[in-house]
Amino acid sequence: MQRLVTLFFFACVAYAQSGSKTAELLSDLIRIDTSNPPGNELKMARFLAEKFKPLGFQIDIIPTGDPLKAHFIARLKGDGTKKPILLAAHADVVGVEKEKWTVDPFAGVIKDGYVMGRGAIDFKGGLAVFARAVMMLAENKVKLHRDVIFLSESDEEGGKYNTTALAASNWDKIDCEFAINEGGWIIKDESGKVKYVSISTADKSSVSLLVTARGTSTHSSMPRADNAIFTLAKAMAKIADYDTRPKLIDSTKEFFLTLAKTSQPPVSTYFNNLVNSTDPKLVEEADREISKDTLLHAIMRNTIAPVLLNAGFRGNVIPGSAEATLNFRTIPGTNVAELISEIKAVINDPRVDVTQIVVNRAPLPPAALVPSTKQTVLFEEMVKQAQTIWPGAPVTTYLFQAGTDAMAWRSRGIPVYGIYPYPITANDLTRMHGNDERVPVASLDQGTEYIYKTLLAVAAKE
Ligand SMILES: [Zn+2]
Numbered sequence: 001m002q003r004l005v006t007l008f009f010f011a012c013v014a015y016a017q018s019g020s021k022t023a024e025l026l027s028d029l030i031r032i033d034t035s036n037p038p039g040n041e042l043k044m045a046r047f048l049a050e051k052f053k054p055l056g057f058q059i060d061i062i063p064t065g066d067p068l069k070a071h072f073i074a075r076l077k078g079d080g081t082k083k084p085i086l087l088a089a090h091a092d093v094v095g096v097e098k099e100k101w102t103v104d105p106f107a108g109v110i111k112d113g114y115v116m117g118r119g120a121i122d123f124k125g126g127l128a129v130f131a132r133a134v135m136m137l138a139e140n141k142v143k144l145h146r147d148v149i150f151l152s153e154s155d156e157e158g159g160k161y162n163t164t165a166l167a168a169s170n171w172d173k174i175d176c177e178f179a180i181n182e183g184g185w186i187i188k189d190e191s192g193k194v195k196y197v198s199i200s201t202a203d204k205s206s207v208s209l210l211v212t213a214r215g216t217s218t219h220s221s222m223p224r225a226d227n228a229i230f231t232l233a234k235a236m237a238k239i240a241d242y243d244t245r246p247k248l249i250d251s252t253k254e255f256f257l258t259l260a261k262t263s264q265p266p267v268s269t270y271f272n273n274l275v276n277s278t279d280p281k282l283v284e285e286a287d288r289e290i291s292k293d294t295l296l297h298a299i300m301r302n303t304i305a306p307v308l309l310n311a312g313f314r315g316n317v318i319p320g321s322a323e324a325t326l327n328f329r330t331i332p333g334t335n336v337a338e339l340i341s342e343i344k345a346v347i348n349d350p351r352v353d354v355t356q357i358v359v360n361r362a363p364l365p366p367a368a369l370v371p372s373t374k375q376t377v378l379f380e381e382m383v384k385q386a387q388t389i390w391p392g393a394p395v396t397t398y399l400f401q402a403g404t405d406a407m408a409w410r411s412r413g414i415p416v417y418g419i420y421p422y423p424i425t426a427n428d429l430t431r432m433h434g435n436d437e438r439v440p441v442a443s444l445d446q447g448t449e450y451i452y453k454t455l456l457a458v459a460a461k462e
Helices: 001-016 021-031 041-055 123-140 163-174 228-240 250-261 266-277 280-290 294-299 337-349 377-389 441-459
Strands: 058-063 068-075 085-090 112-118 148-153 178-188 194-203 205-214 302-310 320-328 352-356 393-401 417-425 439-440
Touching: 021 041, 021 112, 021 123, 021 441, 041 058, 041 068, 041 123, 041 148, 041 393, 058 112, 058 123, 058 163, 068 123, 068 163, 068 266, 085 163, 085 294, 085 441, 123 148, 123 417, 123 441, 148 163, 178 377, 178 393, 178 441, 194 377, 205 228, 228 302, 228 320, 228 337, 228 352, 250 266, 250 393, 266 280, 266 352, 337 352, 377 417, 393 441, 417 439, 417 441, 439 441
Parallel strands: 085 148, 085 178, 178 417, 194 393
Antiparallel strands: 058 068, 068 148, 112 439, 178 194, 194 417, 205 320, 205 352, 302 320
């Protein structure tokens, strides 16, 4: 009880300090622990329903096969002359190493101008911004020529009741002309100046390959030359010394040229050379220098990560085979058969085979991997409004380095634009999925204004 009273007291102090409705909402959302597993997204859905219902939204709580998980949909009706716009945000978060935090990660603490807690950046902060922007349309009684749909999803961080499952069962409720979800970044420097705004138009995909080395299974007292574990180790050593070549799609070129504009030589020269130089030596040097940043290294190529090893079953038997799993994050347009040939050529050993690990789901339709077009009123307005709110900051497209829940729409040919809608420093970004995750209150307010103005431009009647 004492603890409850204290918590209540701190919550009140937090509210008094922030003066921001988005920060207050985010603080509330963080207090609903949706660490996945188990997720508990139904609790969040019920909380959101109470917020949206009084404002005149049509509410749907979509149950899943797990009684604790649900999707939440709030629809604000327009006159139907245009197709809806959708804002999607995942309700679940990853777990915490609580002892490494300086505050309770699920207390929704607002301190020193920041909202702190698990999900502050990924993606309850975005959920709060999207929710507040959509609520403001209702509060201000804005007349709409298209429906505005707000979606809070379960199972983005893992699990099977994700947007792909939701789209399969309830497509009519989330069908739209275009959508916004998580993705690109609004990066600011330590002085608070926004350096650039990146809006993702595509996500990388995950492909896993199994590397299998074969040898003779026998008694460990009489080792032979054809030892599967040694053969696998040699193959893995070759892969460790190898890296794939840069593969720049249009959004990555635009992104690097934007970074060139916002940085000083020699870094700006590296970015320019990587995109434009025809001299292989200069490209190689640029790749080497730029790749010191692991994020930039990742978005320009198919990345290779060994993730699992499997060999042997007892101490006196030499096993007949040894396996390693390599997880690749691939650039849109990558052909898996070609990737397998590339890796086989690197290993160059007939005793080693490379095959794709087929996950138990339908292969992605080609449309899912095609970057979303920039030729929509939504994309144009996201650029225009960003330029108004953060004048002087270039706006660029971006290839998101991991996967998001955008697949459900992109695979149906619907453009999705990704943004974490709050200016953030590169330093604070490292706290995402880490410890003391936090987002500035002022950034949440700017993001809410950004999304609200974009919605006005795209959905409001003149
Ligand atoms: Zn996320």
